[in-house]
Amino acid sequence: MYEFAGEGKHFIAYHNTEKIGHEFNGERFVPGERWNWSTKKSPEQFLGGKIWCVSGQSSPRRYLAYGWYEADEIEAMDDGDFPFVICGDVGFAFPKPVCLNDQPWIAGFLKSQSNFSLGMQQIHPDFVRELEELGRSCRDLQLVVPSDDGGKQAPSTPTQQGFQASPEDRKLIESYAVGWAKEHFEEQGFVVEVVGKPFDLRCTRESEFKFVEVKGTVGQLGEVILTKNEVEFARQNRSQMVLFVVHGIQLVDDAIARVAVGGDVFLQDPWVVDEHGELTANQYRYRLQADGMLLVVQYK
Incomplete structure (x- = not known):
């Protein structure tokens, strides 16, 4: 017993x-x-204790x-290398990783941690305050707690895309998702152009490009x-297409405005529209035959 x-x-x-x-890639923070x-x-x-999870990659770091x-x-x-696993049920996951490089305290934090060279280390109280403030300021946090049956509780949400959302909410959700996607591909070294129709982003990296x-x-x-136009374009450019879906977005009213927060990403790259999912028609255009009988009804 520990x-x-x-x-x-x-x-x-x-x-x-x-x-x-x-x-x-956040595999340690999967709901459930x-x-x-x-x-x-x-x-x-x-x-x-509270475990703060950080990664370092690329050069410059x-x-x-x-x-x-x-x-x-x-x-x-x-x-033999890592004989113990430290587990927990309660925590905050950042739906989008938070870059620490731009924080004014990062140099002192790195020094206090010997540039993270010593493995799991206790954090100095000064930097605990900074990290907690960073967490409070990030509206994308979502608390995950155990349910009575031992699983994880998650918000109950519909499974389709915005059928009941107002035009304003749909625009807010779309803008939030596009911003997340743009940031993702810029982090991968792409130059990103927001297009809108018949696709959302054109991403270029040297000779490589994606829609x-x-x-x-x-x-x-x-x-x-x-x-219809999105499907046709995806079929014509199947080798360059990518599908980026942000699901589980929440809309929150704060003191200033309604904002979109949270969510998780599903990424299909490459995306072949007819192979990686099933298309279902939810509307048809019906053209009447010209030789049909014309019925005129007059109302009194």
Whole structure:
């Protein structure tokens, strides 16, 4: 039995992309799964503490924060390099990673952590305050807590794209999703142009280019609406098409305006519209035959 020696403390968990061999993609923060981080350090010191998850990648180094969780259990693993897994059920996940490089305190934070070279380390109280303030200012946070049956509670949402949304809300959702997609491809080194119709983004990187169709929905991943022109363009440019869907978006009224927050991304690249999903007609245009009988009705 381990003691909860980390209560009230905060720790950094750092993912070194080059050393581990792959980018951090948020796989530890999947709804319905326990949050977890592997370590070779004595695990008792982390129990009861808050684990802040950060990755570093590329050169010059870019540091991204993914969220935090409360460590409540330790699992032993048959892994000589990382024999312990620090688990937790409660935490905040950033739907979009937060870049730390532009924060005015990042230099001091790196120095206090020896540039994240020492593995999981306790965070100095000065930087705990900065991280918590960063978390509070990020409207994209979504609390995930255990349900009574041991699973995770998630908002109950429809599964289709905005059938009941007002025109204003649909525009807000679309703008939010396009902004997220634009940021994603810019982070991948693409030059991004917002087009609108018959596709949303043109992304260029040297000789490579992509056409990106972006969809946003308040529902969980299910159906999205495609226009006739969008389908035809996707068929004509199948090798360059990408589908970027932000689902689970929430609309929140704050003191100033209505805003879109949260969500998760589904990315299909390349996207072949007739192979990676099923098209269903929800409307037809019916042309009447010219030789049909004309009926004239007069109302008195």
